[in-house]
Amino acid sequence: MCLSLPLWRVINERVNKIIGLIRNDKLLFFEVIITKIEEGYFYFVKDCFFDIVDDLELMKNKENGIKRPCYYCFKNSENSKIIWFIPVSTKIDKYKKIFDNKIKKQIKLGRKPSVDTIVFGYVANIYSTFLIQNMFPVTEEYIESQYIKNKIPIRLSNKLQNEIISKAKKVLKLYEHGMKNILFPNIDEILKKLI
Numbered sequence: 001m002c003l004s005l006p007l008w009r010v011i012n013e014r015v016n017k018i019i020g021l022i023r024n025d026k027l028l029f030f031e032v033i034i035t036k037i038e039e040g041y042f043y044f045v046k047d048c049f050f051d052i053v054d055d056l057e058l059m060k061n062k063e064n065g066i067k068r069p070c071y072y073c074f075k076n077s078e079n080s081k082i083i084w085f086i087p088v089s090t091k092i093d094k095y096k097k098i099f100d101n102k103i104k105k106q107i108k109l110g111r112k113p114s115v116d117t118i119v120f121g122y123v124a125n126i127y128s129t130f131l132i133q134n135m136f137p138v139t140e141e142y143i144e145s146q147y148i149k150n151k152i153p154i155r156l157s158n159k160l161q162n163e164i165i166s167k168a169k170k171v172l173k174l175y176e177h178g179m180k181n182i183l184f185p186n187i188d189e190i191l192k193k194l195i
Contacts, residue, residue, distance in 0.1 A: 037083055037140065039165070040155050042070040042123070042147035045085060049142035053193050057184035059087040059134055070123075070147040072130060072156065074165050076137070081195070083143075084168060086135040088128050092120070095129040116167040117182065121160040124149050132168050136185045139194050 037043065050058060059069050069087045076082035089095065095118055103113040117133035147154050156164070174182050 044144040046144045
C-alpha cells in the first residue's frame with residue numbers, strides 16, 4: 001500500500017506507532033496505534049468496550065462489518081484519561097420529531113425553548129444528528145480507529161464544534177448536579193469501570 005506524502009503526514013501526526021510486517025519488499029499488513037485523539041474529529045469504539053461496560057442504553061457497533069455509529073469526541077477538562085463520545089446519526093426525521101416535541105413541551109410550560117441534548121449539523125456533507133443525550137466516556141485503549149473518508153479524516157467546522165461541546169458540557173453539569181435522566185447511559189457506572 002502506498003500512501004501519499006500528505007496522507008502520511010496526517011497519519012504520522014495522529015499516531016504513536018505504526019506496526020507492520022514487510023516480506024519481500026511488500027507490506028503484508030500494518031496496524032496503527034492511535035494515541036493522540038483530537039477534538040473535532042470522529043472515531044470508532046472497539047466492540048470489547050461495549051462488552052465490558054455492559055450498558056443497554058449505549059448505541060453499539062453494528063454487525064456485518066459495517067462500522068457504525070461513528071462518534072464525535074471531545075476531551076474531559078477535569079480528567080485527561082477520559083474522552084467523551086457523542087453518537088452521530090443520519091436518522092434526521094426520527095430525532096427531529098423528538099427535538100420538536102421537546103420544544104413544544106417547553107413552550108407549553110411557558111419556558112424559552114432550548115434543547116441541549118440534540119444538535120443538527122453536517123458531517124462530510126451529510127446532514128446529521130449529534131446525540132448528546134447518548135454520550136458516554138471512553139479511555140484511549142477502547143478507541144478502534146479514526147473515521148476517514150476518501151483518505152481524509154473527517155472534521156467538524158469550528159462553529160459546530162463549539163455548539164456541541166458547549167451543550168455537552170452543560171448537560172454534563174446538569175448530570176453531575178443530580179439530573180441523571182438527562183443522559184441515557186449510566187455514566188457513573190461506566191466511569192467506575194474505566195477508572
